[in-house]
Structures are given as structure tokens and as C-alpha cells.
Amino acid sequence: MLLQIEDVTKTYPGARPVLQGVSLSLDAGQTLALTGESGSGKSTLLHLAGALDSFDSGEITLCGTPLSGLDDTGRAALRRSRVALVFQQFNLIPSLTVGQNLSFHARLAGRHDPAWTHELTDRLGLGDLTGRYPEQLSGGQQQRVAIGRALAARPDLLLADEPTGNLDETASAAVMALMLDLVRDSGTALFLVTHSERVAARLDLRAHLRGGRIA
Numbered sequence: 323m324l325l326q327i328e329d330v331t332k333t334y335p336g337a338r339p340v341l342q343g344v345s346l347s348l349d350a351g352q353t354l355a356l357t358g359e360s361g362s363g364k365s366t367l368l369h370l371a372g373a374l375d376s377f378d379s380g381e382i383t384l385c386g387t388p389l390s391g392l393d394d395t396g397r398a399a400l401r402r403s404r405v406a407l408v409f410q411q412f413n414l415i416p417s418l419t420v421g422q423n424l425s426f427h428a429r430l431a432g433r434h435d436p437a438w439t440h441e442l443t444d445r446l447g448l449g450d451l452t453g454r455y456p457e458q459l460s461g462g463q464q465q466r467v468a469i470g471r472a473l474a475a476r477p478d479l480l481l482a483d484e485p486t487g488n489l490d491e492t493a494s495a496a497v498m499a500l501m502l503d504l505v506r507d508s509g510t511a512l513f514l515v516t517h518s519e520r521v522a523a524r525l526d527l528r529a530h531l532r533g534g535r536i537a
């Protein structure tokens with residue numbers, strides 16, 4: 323099991339509980355779509371799964387490591403070696419070219435593989451854009467760079483929070499199709515937060531959050 327979430331609860335200070343006993347699991351290479359109304363806790367759960375934040379009770383085991391026993395430093399180390407993230411905001415580094423952005427995280431993690439980065443660049447249709455800066459790209463192109471950057475380090479788990487939320491329908495469909503092809507071919511597991519039933523239907527597993535639980 324790559325990711326196991328067991329009876330997890332989470333309350334932000336001064337607020338009512340967001341997650342109230344959530345359990346789900348994901349095998350290596352599996353894809354999971356998480357849906358739920360706005361404010362139901364989808365991003366919160368995704369952040370917990372990626373060791374980005376702490377939780378109150380229950381357990382999350384990522385790549386065999388129970389997260390409850392880790393402090394911020396331990397969580398950061400696990401994240402760097404195993405997890406990649408793609409958000410609605412593309413979060414590219416503005417002062418780096420497309421080519422430099424693509425290899426940035428893989429280099430940081432000591433896992434830069436030029437042949438794989440080259441393949442990603444080609445398959446994402448970014449070959450002619452590697453010398454440009456993020457501000458010189460369309461939204462769809464920027465998100466393709468963000469996906470390439472995320473997968474360049476060959477993570478075990480890709481966490482994607484509404485990755486096509488800022489794109490129009492055509493760009494959104496193209497980016498989603500590329501992301502799904504790439505995660506399947508590279509054996510990366512995908513935990514995807516989406517509002518789209520059509521996208522959710524294409525993944526292996528589905529979970530729906532309601533009232534702080536998986537419905």
C-alpha cells in the first residue's frame with residue numbers, strides 16, 4: 323500500500339472539525355479522484371496525504387512511514403523524496419526558463435535524469451518553449467511545465483489540486499489527458515481533487531467527502 327489514511331481527524335484552530343474520521347487507501351500506481359462540495363475539506367485531505375500538514379488523530383502511512391511520528395523536518399524529507407504537487411496556480415519560478423523549471427525539483431531531490439526530462443518535455447509538447455520564461459507562456463503551457471516538473475523526479479505519488487481549474491475547456495481536457503497518460507506510463511500514483519465528474523470517471527478509484535467523512 324502506497325498511501326493509507328485511517329480514521330483521520332483534522333480541526334483548524336478556532337474552527338469546527340473539517341475531517342471527522344476519514345479513511346482511504348491507494349496502491350502504487352493507482353489513480354484516485356476526490357470530489358466534494360466547496361469547503362468539504364478536499365484540499366485539507368490532499369495536504370495531509372502529502373505530509374504538508376499535521377492532523378489531530380488517526381494515522382496516515384505514506385510509503386511505509388507513519389506520518390504521526392514525524393516533525394516538520396521529517397515530513398519535508400519524506401515529501402522531497404516521494405511526493406510531487408501540482409496546484410491550480412501553476413507556481414512556476416518566474417526567474418527560471420521553462421527548461422530550468424522542468425528540472426528544478428528533480429535536481430533538488432538529487433534525481434535529475436536528463437533522458438526522462440527530455441521525454442517529458444517532448445510528450446508535453448514543450449520542446450520549442452524550453453528557453454522561454456513562464457510569463458511568456460499560456461496558462462495551459464504553464465500547467466504542462468508544472469506537470470513535467472512534478473514528474474521529472476519520478477515521485478511515487480502525484481498530488482494534484484484542481485490542476486486545470488484555471489484553464490478553459492479545451493486546454494483543460496488536453497492537460498488532463500497528458501497528465502493521466504504520463505502518470506500511468508510512469509507508474510506514479512495520482513491523488514486528484516476535481517470538480518469534474520467526467521474526469522473523476524476516468525480514474526481507478528473515487529472518493530467523495532461530505533460532512534467530514536468519505537460518503
Ligand SMILES: Nc1ncnc2c1ncn2[C@@H]1O[C@H](COP(=O)(O)OP(=O)(O)OP(=O)(O)O)[C@@H](O)[C@H]1O
Nearest residue numbers: 334335337340358359360361362363364365366367
Ligand atoms: N489554514 C486554515 N485555517 C483555518 N481554516 C481553514 C484553513 N484551511 C482551510 N480551512 C477551512 O477548512 C474547510 C475546508 O477547506 P478546504 O480548502 O480543505 O476545502 P475544499 O473542499 O478543498 O474547498 P474548495 O473546493 O472550495 O477548494 C473550510 O471551511 C476552510 O475555510
